[in-house]
């Protein structure tokens with residue numbers, strides 16, 4: 001076709017094309033309007049008809065879960081007929097649940113949005129009961145809670161008398177789709193829900209209730225957290241350990257479910273951890289703990305109007321559920337964080353290249369905190385102070401607003417005064433949730449949830465390659481900072497520790513009984529970052545711990561022999577042995593003292609002298625490629641020199657994804673547990689060949705840690721690595737901190753079978769979980 005002809009035909013066709021276009025447009029708009037009408041009608045029907053149809057469908061087919069399959073099995077029918085059912089709610093019938101009237105929307109304001117100022121707060125106590133024990137429990141609980149609340153100090157909010165509600169009688173829609181609306185203007189303005197439920201593996205009202213919670217959360221027409229208007233909630237479960245010995249086997253499984261769904265519906269406003277008790281065994285203690293905790297929570301609310309930090313929607317939206325990167329005592333972990341810190345430091349105006357340079361950027365403090373007079377102490381060097389140093393103003397080690405302060409607080413430290421710190425160790429969190437304690441529980445009976453990890457000196461005289469904090473914490477060979485009084489540090493670290501523990505009460509899985517126990521510190525690990533004996537008043541500080549019957553595990557870096565010699569009694573005294581020879585020690589610890597090897601050896605000699613007065617420990621941290629290969633003989637020499645009561649051997653822990661900045665460490669430096677075991681066996685052989693009287697006593701595979709012990713702690717062929725803490729304090733009180741006693745005098749009971757060499761060392765009472773919290777078979 002020629003071009004002119006093609007143009008002509010196109011022009012001729014234009015009016016026809018126009019008509020076709022208009023027709024298409026008309027047809028499309030009619031189709032769209034019809035579709036719109038149909039969709040609107042469908043939505044209208046969905047919102048106005050009851051939910052019978054969908055519930056019936058779900059009941060017929062189940063939700064696919066194990067439980068729903070069980071529920072429809074013939075066996076369940078037999079159980080059903082042989083055991084009386086809980087009283088069903090008056091509004092329910094057999095078959096699908098009917099919901100009459102229109103679905104109430106959660107129109108109550110969220111607690112964050114509620115008007116500030118005094119409010120009337122109503123605690124509501126919901127329960128279900130089949131054979132009456134929960135009902136009796138609830139009555140007793142309500143009376144004691146009421147009495148406790150009467151004694152509480154006047155606060156901002158008015159706490160109304162607690163009310164009991166039977167789950168067989170309440171209309172769930174009234175309480176569990178949204179918090180109740182005030183019936184009269186003078187009625188309650190905010191609510192706390194306390195739910196006390198038994199567990200039954202047969203059909204009971206609990207199933208209806210749980211189904212309601214599940215449905216409400218999953219109902220697409222309702223907000224997924226419609227109960228977030230509540231101030232908080234807490235659950236207590238009753239069960240029977242005889243028939244359902246462990247939680248895996250079903251102990252209190254429905255209380256756990258209620259707790260889980262309430263967390264979802266309230267937007268995680270768990271105000272106090274789930275409590276669980278068995279009326280035939282420990283009901284009274286467990287319930288008393290829970291009652292006390294609930295009362296404290298309500299009192300706090302009355303006084304401050306807030307549930308405190310850590311519970312979402314109550315002042316701090318972040319649940320402190322992050323696993324700390326710090327490992328056991330923080331000294332054996334390296335990770336990539338140093339890179340981050342360096343990066344962030346660059347952004348700081350101080351441009352801190354080395355923490356030694358801290359002095360250059362620190363503001364003059366002009367005095368200690370709390371008005372205490374600064375004491376300038378140089379306790380590691382004995383040369384006379386020069387004119388220049390006399391003229392210098394004494395500074396704070398870690399002043400507020402310094403880059404170091406910011407870095408440390410970001411990492412979860414609470415800085416106390418100007419040179420001390422406290423931090424919750426990851427094992428403390430793990431033990432609170434029943435997921436295992438640190439190896440010191442297996443070896444020495446330290447309850448991780450009652451352990452405070454702290455240091456009175458954030459400064460250290462080494463820059464160990466595997467200490468992920470180097471670059472963050474101050475270093476120095478002499479104390480050239482303001483010295484805080486020990487009382488200030490002692491009170492501050494305890495307050496910091498308890499505050500952090502309290503923040504964990506909303507964390508899923510925290511157990512009420514462990515939480516209650518955690519509010520009494522029993523152990524102190526003086527082994528966080530820094531060097532505790534660097535602090536000039538370490539002995540006074542230890543005295544304060546012991547006066548409150550808090551045991552002390554003190555770890556030092558074998559660089560301060562004079563302070564080590566002057567140290568008074570501690571429950572267990574450690575030195576870190578990071579290498580077996582001078583060159584290796586220089587490479588791995590990167591000490592600041594020029595005479596580091598001499599200092600190190602003097603410390604071993606001091607430990608040898610102390611071994612009949614204190615429990616002494618060598619702590620070896622194995623870093624492949626640095627201090628393992630060909631060093632067994634050298635370590636045996638060191639053991640022969642110091643003759644410690646125990647040798648702890650631990651593989652370095654790695655938490656990051658790439659190498660530790662500066663030191664070039666990577667996963668390749670982390671020994672496998674089998675390699676640690678091999679090393680321990682080789683060392684033990686060498687010690688035996690020399691007739692030193694040591695044996696492999698215990699292990700904690702989970703922490704990659706093995707314990708070699710002196711035969712002094714073996715009685716009749718059984719290891720006794722545990723500590724009799726009670727006896728330790730008695731000895732201390734009878735004979736004073738310089739007192740004459742031997743470690744054998746406070747030797748504890750036999751090391752549990754599960755912790756001994758060859759048995760792994762995981763406490764059978766706890767549940768092992770993987771990084772995502774999924775249970776792992778032992």
Ligand SMILES: Cc1cc2nc3c(=O)[nH]c(=O)nc-3n(C[C@H](O)[C@H](O)[C@H](O)COP(=O)(O)O)c2cc1C
Pocket residue numbers: 083128129130131132133134135198199200201202238239240241243244250251252253279
């Ligand atoms: C048929 C039956 C099934 C039970 N199932 C469980 C269970 O799965 N887990 C549990 O911890 N306790 C279970 N229990 C124990 C009860 O939860 C416990 O006795 C509780 O105190 C009963 O409370 P109540 O008297 O208020 O109904 C069961 C008891 C019975 C009689």
Ligand code: SF4
Pocket residue numbers: 327328329425426427428438439440446447448449451452453525
């Ligand atoms: S002793 Fe205490 S601080 Fe150290 S790892 Fe165990 S629980 Fe944590």
